[in-house]
Amino acid sequence: MTEPAAAVEARLSSTPLRGWPQRLLHVVALAVGWGLFVWGWHDVLGQQWNTTALIWLIAGSLVLLPAMTIAWVLHNVGIHRRKGPRTGLRKVDESYRHDWNGREVSADFAALARASVVVIDVEGKRKVYRAGGILPAVPWTVTQTPLLRAAGSAVPNAGAAAGSDGGAE
DSSP: OOHHHHHHHHHHSOOOOOHHHHHHHHHHHHHHHHHHHHHHHHHHHTSOOOHHHHHHHHHHHHHHHHHHHHHHHHHHHHHHHHHOSOOSOOOOOOOOOBOTTSOEEEOOHHHHHHOSOEEEEEETTEEEEEEOOOOOOOOOOTTOOOOOOOTTOSSTTHHHHTTSOSSOO
């Protein structure tokens, strides 16, 4: 076995339980789990049922679910027979020329990789990515929301820092 394969096998193998306290905890957790399972079924079986609907549900499930599973397996087997086994990933165009909405993307990705702030603007039918100025780091919290402002203005969320609720009076 190669070294990486041995490392993966060692990482994926189960770890032994350490001592009697951990084993006792596992036995208690197992007993509680099975107890909840039995109690749940006892509760379910003690209810009044609409037997006609229940019989249709069980019969339909016993027929429909295996049929759907078999159809899916046969579909995949057919794909394998037509195309053969997968030998790698599909080739995809990695150039980012258009976004999901079909807008043309204009960006200098080398400059953006070095930028600490990236400004994204939509200009007509184009999405333009620009390296922005350096802004101070602001610790965002769930209660703060960024204010709509022009790029390059002062500190984001200045209203929240001053104690207001962002201008809504």
